Amino acid sequence: MEIGVIGLGRMGRIVADRLLADGHSVVAYDVDPETVAAAAEDGVTPAESIPDLAEQLDAPKRIWLNVPAGDPVDAALEELEPHVDSDDIVVDGGNSNFENSIRRAEETDATYLDCGTSGGPAGAELGFSMMIGGPEWAYEELTPAFDAVATGPEGHDRMGPPGSGHYVKMIHNGVEYALMQAYGEGFELLANGRYDLDMEAIAHTWNNGAVIRSWLLELAEEAFREEGNDLGDVADYVAGGSTGTWTVQEALEQEVPVPLIYQALSERFNSRATGDGEGRFSRRLANRLRYGFGRHEIARK
Ligand SMILES: NC(=O)C1=CN([C@@H]2O[C@H](COP(=O)(O)OP(=O)(O)OC[C@H]3O[C@@H](n4cnc5c(N)ncnc54)[C@H](O)[C@@H]3O)[C@@H](O)[C@H]2O)C=CC1
Ligand SMILES: O=C(CO)[C@H](O)[C@H](O)COP(=O)(O)O
CATH class of the missing domain: 3.40.50.720 (NAD(P)-binding Rossmann-like Domain)
Incomplete structure (x- = not known):
């Protein structure tokens, strides 16, 4: 063709x-x-x-x-x-x-x-x-x-019919935001918790047989390998957001509760309001994961 x-x-x-x-x-x-x-x-x-x-x-x-x-x-x-x-x-x-x-x-x-x-x-x-x-x-x-x-x-x-392909992709992206937020929160707690832990090794172990294994988690493993256990100079700044915003707008219109997707989107907006590049480990991981799948520029401190 x-x-x-x-x-x-x-x-x-x-x-x-x-x-x-x-x-x-x-x-x-x-x-x-x-x-x-x-x-x-x-x-x-x-x-x-x-x-x-x-x-x-x-x-x-x-x-x-x-x-x-x-x-x-x-x-x-x-x-x-x-x-x-x-x-x-x-x-x-x-x-x-x-x-x-x-x-x-x-x-x-x-x-x-x-x-x-x-x-x-x-x-x-x-x-x-x-x-x-x-x-x-x-x-x-x-x-x-x-x-x-x-x-x-x-x-x-x-x-x-027309529109349905982009409608499904919009909601896919809302799910993508929430998954990144969930992994980010887990790793933030691990990084600030009571043991001295190796994040790459945890991601690697989870990626081999764990219930929460996934491509995003493989990209998290890659992120810790390439940036270091503390994610180095990766900033607390998460760009993007259009498809997630549309997902939340659609959820409001359809009266379907989407608290996880909304919270993940809010965390992105919060990251930009703070603007100091320090801050939440969860958002720093989301920033790095966007490079992992989309080759979006990594904001650095
Ligand atoms: N990067 C990603 O992870 C994904 C991106 N998308 C979507 O795919 C689309 C393209 O994304 P990317 O390839 O990442 O963007 P990109 O910025 O890498 O590429 C866009 C290309 O379009 C060209 N361009 C802009 N206006 C043009 C015009 N009027 N005529 C001809 N060429 C023009 C630019 O010069 C550039 O080479 C966007 O809607 C993006 O949201 C979808 C899924 C994943
Ligand atoms: O569609 C995508 C992945 O599925 C693109 O990478 C998109 O840019 C992700 O959304 P955002 O830029 O809001 O993080």
Whole structure:
């Protein structure tokens, strides 16, 4: 299959590479020409602009966006609009707000799939987990590409109508915040408790057979190995927060209590209010875990 990839950052580059590795052909564009040139060396066909990318693709066109959520998605769609019709499929692989995805699916002349994507840049070797919303025919049409970018056929599924893919990913991220907070609190108590303990060794032991083993805990083990038992100069500052905020807003609207997710989000806001980089071990671990899965910059003291 021939696919246009727009956005070749941490996630888009993996999408392009995994499509190429599975035998698909990729035409790619990024606002950063150096990024495009680097990808071209590894086999993508470079495009100089979004219209150029659209013109290089044969009809029906298949286009995959991996740009930052918000205005860049609308800007890319606006440029695509004169070049697409309902036989063409546009996938938004970013962390877009699900209500924007519903609006975009209605506004665009193309057929739209919202694709919540989990696994982060660190998950490149295994492939991603992908939650997709939109028309069934479009999901089926793109299944070979989803098989290539996800962990395989089990790594993606159609959630339901437009918006549902990003809705499920939003709540996934709320769970992610709460899990990081829970691990953080446990390690904070261990670090300040009554024994002199080795955090990496504890994480390693828990990761081997314990009820609470997980990928986040493997990333915690890696964090202690790389930063030291006290997390070194990793600051008490947790960035991000948009998807968690939307999760809490949705929970309020649906009158579903989500105290753990709300508390984890509040801890992030608190970390920014304190601003001294010292403070809570739990939040320092969350800061480091965001680098672990997402390659988000680590705030340092
Ligand atoms: N990093 C992560 O762990 C994950 C990120 N996401 C989501 O995936 C999307 C992309 O994230 P990343 O790859 O991490 O971001 P990134 O910042 O690494 O890459 C974004 C790329 O888009 C390019 N770009 C921006 N505006 C553009 C435009 N109008 N046209 C073409 N290219 C444009 C930038 O130059 C950059 O190369 C975001 O919505 C993010 O929230 C989803 C899951 C995990
Ligand atoms: O979606 C993701 C992982 O699943 C991204 O890494 C996202 O950036 C995480 O959210 P936040 O930036 O609010 O920590």
